[in-house]
Amino acid sequence: MKAKKEKHGVHSVERALAILEALGTNPKGLGVTRLAKELDLHKSTVHRLLATLVRYGFAEQDENSECYRLGMRLVALGLNYLHQLDFRCEVLPYLKELAELTGETTQMGVLEGDEVFFLERYQSPEAITVNLGLKAPAYCSAEGKLLLAYLPPERLREYLQRQELKPFTLNTLSNPEQLLLHLEKIRAQGYALSAEELADGLRGVAAPVFDAQGRVVAAIGVAGPVNRLTLERIHRLVNILRETCYIVSLRLGYRPARRRESDTPVPRPNLSLQNGG
Template sequence: MVGRPRQGSEQTQGAAASLLNGLAVLEAFSIAQPVLGVTEVAGRVNLHKSTVSRILAGLTEAGYVQRDEETGRYRLGLGVIGLSGPLLADLDVRRAALPFLEALTTQTSETSAIAVWNGQEAIVVEQVRSPHQVKHTAAIGTRYNRFESSSVRVFLAGLPPARVAELIESGLVVRSSADGLPQDYAAHLAELRDQEYAVNDGYTTDEEFGVSAPVRDYRGVVVGCITASAPRSRVQKLQSADQLVAAVRKAAAEVSARLGQPQA
């Protein structure tokens, strides 16, 4: 059964039972099956079709579901977004990311940070410093607009190609001929979009190694990026690049889950 398990009559009665049944009906809808008929919902929540029909009628009137007049099937309505708005507003990406940044630095012993995109730059909004004496750090508020930066490329990979071209051609995003990066930036960004991370292997400064991965919110939109930075010499000596990539991707996935990213 999909959704909230319905409580037995011995546990809940009257208004409480009606409320739980209504919640179960709402939870029957999913990303995989966003449109359902009365019979389908009834089967998922183990309620009689007449009961489900009454619940859906009430939810439609309240704006929590929408009924397609042609097919008679239902989908979630905008009222659900309004109901969850206060929670979503409180799930600030910086606040959500901090415990995962701390865990990432504990795991890797390297500096971790989260940045957001202001339309043309990546801005560091939180950071946990490496315990090593030799480390790479950036003050909160630091802005990056170089294409070679792993965080900048993660954000660019999430933008429409026309907007990326506009940013590069206008010089708002600065692109140099760094060794190791393909000249076809559009193809490169498409690859990053698929692999869900970017690496800066000395592209910005000779001694920096950085890994960035996107953070997505409940809409699946990129709203931030987790980065781990380390001296290249330490990464090369320990041969830990793959481990660093895996750790950053895991942290970004955890923050995304905290922000409600839809699961495949």
């Protein structure tokens, strides 16, 4: 990709944006020489622009490979963008439908730092429900584990290096190797389960929401007490949950090249998924 030189543009800004675009398509990072070649720029120019991007957190350099990649400042801006979107209008009707179908609380979460932040939630219509906060540790909630499973490997490695896996219950995955194996399973099956890992008596299941670039940007989940949200019920509602996530993804611009057979829409069942159904 060549750096564009617009007649009425600011060259330094255009070149910096071209660098960010190049880094965005190379998650393992790029060196100065390769960036200069791809963008048809002098190495000194690329180095100077990268230094500025690093200083403001839009890029970062790996100490071992000396390659550059996108910085966490872009994550913060992306989260701000997500917060500005009218998620209530877009997502809440689907969360409401899920809650009415399952009889449990439904929610949509995104990663914010090392935690999962719940942008929107529809409370269970049941008289007895569960107490859920606005945030939760990513490694012991269904939505958080789902989002961790789809992180680029280097991001996940950084997370595990800085995150203390505090055990909240006897079921919490507090061993990094055990958690990594669990995250691999989540990515392979396309959904995540949380079985009393954050709090005793609480279960949950979550599936991914994709953006226009095919990246996982959020997770939609169902949570409830173990006496109602049994494992049998969870496995029966997984397909419907994934179908909801697929529809929301389409509204966010997601356009898959070819949909997998496992993603085929399932008809809304006559059989209720509420407790006892």
